[in-house]
Amino acid sequence: MFFKLDRYLLRNNIGLLLALIAVALAILMLERLIRITDLIAGSDDALQSAARMIGNLLPHYLGMALPGALLIATIISIERLSRSGEIVALMSTGVSLRRILRPYLGLAVVLALVSILISGFLQPVSRYNYRQIVHELKQSSIVTAFKERKFVQFDDKVVWTSKVNFAGRKLGETFIIDSSKGGDYKFITGHTGVLTESDDGTWTINLQDAMIGDLPAEITTSQGNRLNTAKVTWKMPTPIEGYRDRGDDQRELTLKELMSKSYLTDDKTIDPTAAQADMHDRLSRAALLIALPLISVVLGLQLGRVARSGGLAVGILLLVVVQKLLEFGLSLAQRGVVPPWAGTWPVVALVAVLAIYTFWRTASGRSAFPALWRVKPKAAAPSAPPETTA
Incomplete structure (x- = not known):
């Protein structure tokens, strides 16, 4: 049973x-x-x-x-x-x-x-x-990795673009941050950009009406270095072969x-x-x-x-x-x-x-928690003695 x-x-x-x-x-x-x-x-x-x-x-x-x-x-x-x-x-x-x-x-x-x-x-x-x-x-597709108005990270590099045209591989306003192991930063901006692929499979971004600047890890001057230029070509990181070992x-x-x-x-x-x-x-x-x-x-x-x-x-x-x-x-x-x-x-x-x-x-047949207080019953009021007649 x-x-x-x-x-x-x-x-x-x-x-x-x-x-x-x-x-x-x-x-x-x-x-x-x-x-x-x-x-x-x-x-x-x-x-x-x-x-x-x-x-x-x-x-x-x-x-x-x-x-x-x-x-x-x-x-x-x-x-x-x-x-x-x-x-x-x-x-x-x-x-x-x-x-x-x-x-x-x-x-x-x-x-x-x-x-x-x-x-x-x-x-x-x-x-x-x-x-x-x-x-x-x-890593499979560089083109489809871009998202409009979203930051996309490639290792230690970050890319942001306002518009993506996959058919023509054209980008809108683009902002790129490239950081080094020493803590230095390089930034690149451009009003428009075009993605191109070379024969060896590497990708580059060609920015028009661009600006290049760098920001050191330790700022010693009031401003970083900036350079305005008509065109900038930035080579994107090569896709990493394989992946790291487990245990990061x-x-x-x-x-x-x-x-x-x-x-x-x-x-x-x-x-x-x-x-x-x-x-x-x-x-x-x-x-x-x-x-x-x-x-x-x-x-x-x-x-x-x-x-x-x-x-x-x-x-x-x-x-x-x-x-x-x-x-x-x-x-x-x-x-x-x-x-x-x-x-x-x-x-x-x-x-x-x-x-x-x-x-x-x-x-044991009791409540799950003991009562914190007990309400005592009120004592009955004494009744009046019966009236007696002479």
Whole structure:
């Protein structure tokens, strides 16, 4: 009977969980689709590039959707069972609330392991792959990379133009900033421009009625050097063959690499404090999933005659507050204000203690929180003595 009960409870929960994950992924992906559309515009294999980018974004958004989907699905499932009287029927046959919690807790443990797999291994690799695809799209076609009234970056060079005519490869008013490793800047402006491609595949911008200027890293005079000229030819950077190795920042490192601190032996500029804070953040978020079913059961359970409402809203509000606290703690830990573990683990521990305490009181037949005060009944006023007659 017990295994049938587990299957019955999980069957009602898993379907809702998957539906909520799908909805969350769709909502989170809408904002990024606008950027993807801009990146693939003009690409020869736009559909294939878009599919690759969306596929590499899924692990990132899946990790974000898991806590909310688990919390909401469990609250709704428990609320449905309570409203239909199934929870009362189970408890009348000797099934305790702790026994009802067991399948949901087991599901949370499985999702915690899945979260470690996603955040510890899939997300770093997919994040690197996404950046590589973006790099390839920017390097594939110089002409289609230009956007009207938008800054376009090519390595350490930035180009802005007011108008783009792809057919004639003509540009409107154009502004170019070319920075060097020493911190010096060179700027070039022109009223009109034309893109030309040479036989070796390099691109140049020919600016008419142009001005060239330079700005040193340390300004010693009141003005920089400027030169007005009728025409300027600026050679654009040659597309880079290949892409850099994975591990440019701590978010591209797997959990194994963060634990072994292999980034310290490589020639990388990764802050060890930020890397360790990121490792604790991934582990603590996975541990947080285990405490969510206890809170969900407390918020979704309805055993009284009058149905309570607001449990779902309270759960969502609690999850948002916890998420903001984790983000704030992570930022403090990455800056070295607090130890790497102290940014997120205290928040998770506080949520776990709150979840265990409220569930223990609920399973004992009491309210989730003790009453802060008790209203004493007013004493009845003394009645007047009966009148006697002589």
